[in-house]
Amino acid sequence: xxxxxxxxxxxxxxxxxxxxxxxxxGGYEALAKALKTMQPRDxxxxxxxxxxxxxxxxAFPAGRKWQGIDPHDGQPHYLIANADEGEPGxxxxxxxxxxxxxxxxxxxxxxxxxxxxxxxxxxxxxxxDRPWRRLDAAVEEAYAEGLFGENILGSGFSxxxxxxxxxxxxxxxxxxxxxxxxxxxxxxxxxxxxxxxxRGLYQAPTVxxxxxxxxxxxxxxxxxxxxxxxxxxxxxxxTRLISISGHIRYPGVYEVELGYSWTKFLHEDCGxxxxxxxxxxxxxxxxSSQVMTGMDAKVLTPxxxxxxxxxxxxxxxxGSSLGSGGMIVIAEGTCMVRLLQIMxxxxxxxxxxxxxxxxxxxxxxxxxxxxxxxxxxRPEDIGTLYHIARFNDGTTICGLGDAAGYAATAxxxxxxxxxxxxxxxxxxxFGGNLECQ
Amino acid sequence: MKHLIPEFERLKTRLPPGxxxxxxxxxxxxxxxxxxxxxxxxxxxxxxxxxxxRIQIEEVLSFYGMLRRAPIGRWHLQxxxxxxxxxxxxxxxxxxxxxxxxxxxxxxxxDRRFTLSTVECLGACGTAPVVMVNEAYHxxxxxxxxxxxxERLD
Ligand SMILES: Cc1cc2nc3c(=O)[nH]c(=O)nc-3n(C[C@H](O)[C@H](O)[C@H](O)COP(=O)(O)O)c2cc1C
Ligand code: SF4
Ligand code: FES
Numbered sequence: 001x002x003x004x005x006x007x008x009x010x011x012x013x014x015x016x017x018x019x020x021x022x023x024x025x026g027g028y029e030a031l032a033k034a035l036k037t038m039q040p041r042d043x044x045x046x047x048x049x050x051x052x053x054x055x056x057x058x059a060f061p062a063g064r065k066w067q068g069i070d071p072h073d074g075q076p077h078y079l080i081a082n083a084d085e086g087e088p089g090x091x092x093x094x095x096x097x098x099x100x101x102x103x104x105x106x107x108x109x110x111x112x113x114x115x116x117x118x119x120x121x122x123x124x125x126x127x128x129d130r131p132w133r134r135l136d137a138a139v140e141e142a143y144a145e146g147l148f149g150e151n152i153l154g155s156g157f158s159x160x161x162x163x164x165x166x167x168x169x170x171x172x173x174x175x176x177x178x179x180x181x182x183x184x185x186x187x188x189x190x191x192x193x194x195x196x197x198x199r200g201l202y203q204a205p206t207v208x209x210x211x212x213x214x215x216x217x218x219x220x221x222x223x224x225x226x227x228x229x230x231x232x233x234x235x236x237x238x239t240r241l242i243s244i245s246g247h248i249r250y251p252g253v254y255e256v257e258l259g260y261s262w263t264k265f266l267h268e269d270c271g272x273x274x275x276x277x278x279x280x281x282x283x284x285x286x287x288s289s290q291v292m293t294g295m296d297a298k299v300l301t302p303x304x305x306x307x308x309x310x311x312x313x314x315x316x317x318x319g320s321s322l323g324s325g326g327m328i329v330i331a332e333g334t335c336m337v338r339l340l341q342i343m344x345x346x347x348x349x350x351x352x353x354x355x356x357x358x359x360x361x362x363x364x365x366x367x368x369x370x371x372x373x374x375x376x377x378r379p380e381d382i383g384t385l386y387h388i389a390r391f392n393d394g395t396t397i398c399g400l401g402d403a404a405g406y407a408a409t410a411x412x413x414x415x416x417x418x419x420x421x422x423x424x425x426x427x428x429x430f431g432g433n434l435e436c437q
Numbered sequence: 438m439k440h441l442i443p444e445f446e447r448l449k450t451r452l453p454p455g456x457x458x459x460x461x462x463x464x465x466x467x468x469x470x471x472x473x474x475x476x477x478x479x480x481x482x483x484x485x486x487x488x489x490x491r492i493q494i495e496e497v498l499s500f501y502g503m504l505r506r507a508p509i510g511r512w513h514l515q516x517x518x519x520x521x522x523x524x525x526x527x528x529x530x531x532x533x534x535x536x537x538x539x540x541x542x543x544x545x546x547x548d549r550r551f552t553l554s555t556v557e558c559l560g561a562c563g564t565a566p567v568v569m570v571n572e573a574y575h576x577x578x579x580x581x582x583x584x585x586x587x588e589r590l591d
Contacts, residue, residue, distance in 0.1 A: 076453065088519045088558035119453045126466070126503045127559055129572040160451045167462060168502030170557065184458030184489060186496040202456055245521040245562035252563045287520055326562070328521055342520050346557050352500075434523045 002269050003257025004231045006219045006239045012099055017134060019141040022102035030222035031109050035155040040071040043114035049225035051237040056082055056210030057324045059312050068197030069205045071116030078206040079117045081108060081214050083124040084166055084173035087286035089326030092241035093211035095253040097131035101138035107217035112159045115207060119160050123178050126166040136163060170350040174398045175208035188354050189398035212241050232258035236311035240325050247274045247331035247436040256310055262299045263307030274436040277331035284315055285323020287343050288403035290410035292320050335430040336415040337422045341369045347404035358401030361388045365408055377423035438468050438482045457487045461497055465504055474505040510545040510552035512590045515569040518555045521562030530566050533580040
């Protein structure tokens with residue numbers, strides 16, 4: 001058991017994802033309550049008071065983002081749920097879309113009411129077919145019952161929802177890139193300022209939140225900010241959906257109360273490592289969060305070291321982050337040089353190309369690591385990789401360039417001996433192995 | 438694409454008025470779903486229907502990995518080769534598939550039955566390795582499971 005639940009505390013049955021199933025567990029009561037008894041600002045205040053931090057990667061306080069919009073300033077505003085979920089290792093929003101789409105929809109309605117939004121969007125990644133079918137069916141059910149459209153529940157509040165499907169580009173998960181995608185242009189990320197709450201979709205004030213962030217809102221409005229704060233830690237309230245994969249016995253999506261023991265999570269809830277190998281490393285929150293050694297994560301074996309807890313502050317202090325919640329577990333015997341090669345190939349492939357340091361840097365780093373893996377590495381390669389990685393930091397428009405640099409430096413910092421060995425001997429210390437055998 | 442216009446018109450009802458370019462990607466996706474790729478005539482049709490310049494449509498077309506300007510094989514096999522899938526055998530799977538079909542990623546078999554590709558993380562890492570066959574995910578695959586799957590694809 002991974003602590004108290006906000007999102008997954010119901011039994012999955014044949015119809016738990018339908019409107020009837022959602023209503024049977026109190027669904028859409030928060031909406032009725034808000035429309036009858038709360039002003040838009042009260043809803044935002046409740047989200048501020050809950051202290052919920054964004055679940056898409058950067059953990060920015062959602063309430064503070066919402067306060068950036070004045071619902072009564074007479075302009076159009078937009079709310080977008082980010083369901084692009086492209087960060088490697090991450091598959092938790094898919095759980096919400098497939099198993100509880102109405103929690104997302106009710107929360108979108110609450111957010112739209114709070115922010116004065118007439119037209120809301122869900123941006124879902126192009127490859128998600130089954131999750132899209134589930135979401136689309138839920139939207140049609142909600143429209144059929146008058147939960148979207150004109151004069152919802154007789155309140156005078158009107159809101160439409162458009163489900164926008166991407167077409168295979170990781171960078172579109174970046175909030176400003178996603179705007180360009182919806183506007184029908186090449187989806188290049190945009191410089192800030194202006195912030196998107198000042199100038200976003202169609203130049204109007206816009207909030208983009210991750211699916212999990214938004215889907216938690218219905219619970220918060222139904223149960224109150226105070227009840228939410230009682231879950232988790234003081235600085236990291238609530239829960240996080242963690243999608244865990246790699247060399248772990250029971251991979252999958254787990255809702256973990258923030259502050260839960262990491263050791264217990266890995267070794268009890270997730271069944272420990274495959275092949276009973278010791279833990280070599282763990283990437284806590286998608287490949288754009290820095291890799292940690294098993295020793296640094298203090299989750300080596302059950303009981304061997306005092307475990308760390310899973311929350312935003314603890315991981316930040318350890319030099320990494322809970323990121324997107326995509327946890328990748330790496331057993332002893334895995335070749336880290338090959339893993340970095342895969343990561344750098346990914347960033348090179350996904351760079352949109354508009355910033356020179358990112359476009360050139362991701363390509364250059366990837367060519368170097370390809371050469372090392374081919375047995376033709378040179379002693380100066382490590383220094384060059386560091387140099388390119390650091391040059392990227394902070395010089396690019398979006399976080400993709402930074403992330404590529406962080407991935408490289410964290411791998412080099414933690415597993416330097418393996419890179420040196422590969423270059424010196426022309427082959428991997430671990431036979432290039434990626435699987436747990 | 439003309440026969441799809443009534444469908445496109447229905448999509449408009451849930452969008453804010455005056456932003457027809459938003460329909461560009463949904464239209465391109467729908468056209469590709471209908472005929473397998475996007476032809477020159479479709480681009481002309483969209484220039485007219487959406488009032489979007491041709492160059493903008495070309496830019497959008499080249500931006501996204503899923504959009505195609507030419508037909509491919511009947512079954513599109515896309516093997517995820519990102520971190521979690523590789524840690525669960527994706528590279529062996531890809532080698533197996535490549536050997537069995539006699540083609541490399543990016544190629545189509547001469548009988549136009551299969552096109553083989555690699556893709557980045559599909560958001561199914563917990564059930565890795567995963568191969569996307571047209572729209573459907575096939576998860577937890579090993580070479581034997583993959584062989585059984587290929588038998589079912591005509
Ligand atoms: C390259 C890149 C890709 C991103 N991909 C996603 C994504 O797939 N899903 C997501 O929610 N956020 C993604 N983000 C973060 C978003 O820009 C944005 O911060 C987030 O959606 C805000 O939601 P939150 O405040 O609720 O976390 C990405 C950021 C970058 C730089
Ligand atoms: S950092 Fe990279 S992906 Fe982001 S805008 Fe610049 S070139 Fe594009
Ligand atoms: S790494 Fe293959 S689905 Fe995520």
